[in-house]
Amino acid sequence: MDAVSAKLDVGLDVGATKTLGVAITQDGTIVAEVREQTRLGADGVVDTATRVFAALREATGERLQGTVGVGVPGLVDVDLGAVKHAVNLGVDGEWLRLRDLLSHRLDLAVVVENDVNAAALGACALDDAEDIAYISIGTGLAAGLVLGGRLRRGAHGAAGEVGHVSVDPLGAACQCGQRGCLETIASGSALASAWPTPDAPAASALFAAAARGDAAAVVVRDRLCAGVASAARVLSLTVDPVSIYLGGGVAQVGEPLRTGVQQALRDQAAGSPFLTSLDLAGRIRVVPANYPVAAVGAALLGR
Ligand SMILES: [Zn+2]
Structure with a gap:
């Protein structure tokens, strides 16, 4: 089981009401799914994402490794790993460097993407x-x-x-x-x-x-x-x-x-x-x- 479980990929979809996290196998099977109410504002978004990740780790019983993918609404600078104009998340004005903040909390690499783009990749996996x-x-x-x-x-x-x-x-x-x-x-x-x-x-x-x-x-x-x-x-x-x-x-x-x-x-x-x-x-x-x-x-x- 260990060889398989080491290859779980984790994705988080941060929305204005809920943050949804999944752990999937290499063939795309969802082995764990967690949702929590999103706390708004920069700290709230990071805290919520951290909690969802912890719950996924708990649910899978694994030390989840690799890179955590995060989809967020708003304008995303993928190179900077930052988001702004996500008004519904209470994130506006300055760039929120979500990648670095979350990576520091999880002690894992993080990649941040616009949620619609993330969903396009998810849809492609259905096809x-x-x-x-x-x-x-x-x-x-x-x-x-x-x-x-x-x-x-x-x-x-x-x-x-x-x-x-x-x-x-x-x-x-x-x-x-x-x-x-x-x-x-x-x-x-x-x-x-x-x-x-x-x-x-x-x-x-x-x-x-x-x-x-x-x-x-x-x-x-x-x-x-x-x-x-x-x-x-x-x-x-x-x-x-x-x-x-x-x-x-x-x-x-x-x-x-x-x-x-x-x-x-x-x-x-x-x-x-x-x-x-x-x-x-x-x-x-x-x-x-x-x-x-x-x-x-x-x-x-x-x-
Ligand atoms: Zn228009």
């Missing part, structure tokens, strides 16, 4: 293909790209920022300063302003209401699906991935989201033999419910 796109539909809308089996961040870390492709110059103001970005159409925050509901999760309530025939819900659902489809189309026509995974909070809807986005892609391709021939609808997948895609991807970062 036989080496070229995939991962669309995160959370509070915002962003994508991660794995091409030739490698994460592509771009020259400025902006690869996959498809949520800020403006599709309507007269559309709603976006937090990025533009108008009519895809994020203002297809995201959790767009949904919350278009269809406020006390029910949680809101996206599931929306899809259920639409399925019951609620006319207003149908309009909002179809607009959301069209926005996600546009993001998938932009990514496909740019890097031509084999599969496009939908993840993030809104994707917890599951199958109804997948079929809705597929229908929108078919509608967008109607009248275009070129788009139809690309079968973008056939490339859409949804990350399985409760699969800790970003934590698994973070674990793969350390390899």
Whole structure:
């Protein structure tokens, strides 16, 4: 057992509400999974990550070695191992050197990556293909790209920022300063302003209401699906991935989201033999419910 256990990889997905940690074997099997409420602020984030790591060590009964991968929201400087503009974590302003702080606490090497990028690696592990796109539909809308089996961040870390492709110059103001970005159409925050509901999760309530025939819900659902489809189309026509995974909070809807986005892609391709021939609808997948895609991807970062 020792020879096998020595090769467990650990990944942490630090979110605004929860920090989720996994230990995985070389073939990607999850052998331990731990989640704890995230304490906000710089010290809180480091403390929480340390606690989750300790719980993983306890659960596996191992001295976990190697490099610990960490996915965090916000702007990440991978070379610096630092994060900023992670407002939901209470980390803003100055760079938080998470890699060095955590490495000191764990006495292990640490690598830090943007959570959407980490999730893209986790999604790629679900697929036989080496070229995939991962669309995160959370509070915002962003994508991660794995091409030739490698994460592509771009020259400025902006690869996959498809949520800020403006599709309507007269559309709603976006937090990025533009108008009519895809994020203002297809995201959790767009949904919350278009269809406020006390029910949680809101996206599931929306899809259920639409399925019951609620006319207003149908309009909002179809607009959301069209926005996600546009993001998938932009990514496909740019890097031509084999599969496009939908993840993030809104994707917890599951199958109804997948079929809705597929229908929108078919509608967008109607009248275009070129788009139809690309079968973008056939490339859409949804990350399985409760699969800790970003934590698994973070674990793969350390390899
Ligand atoms: Zn924008």
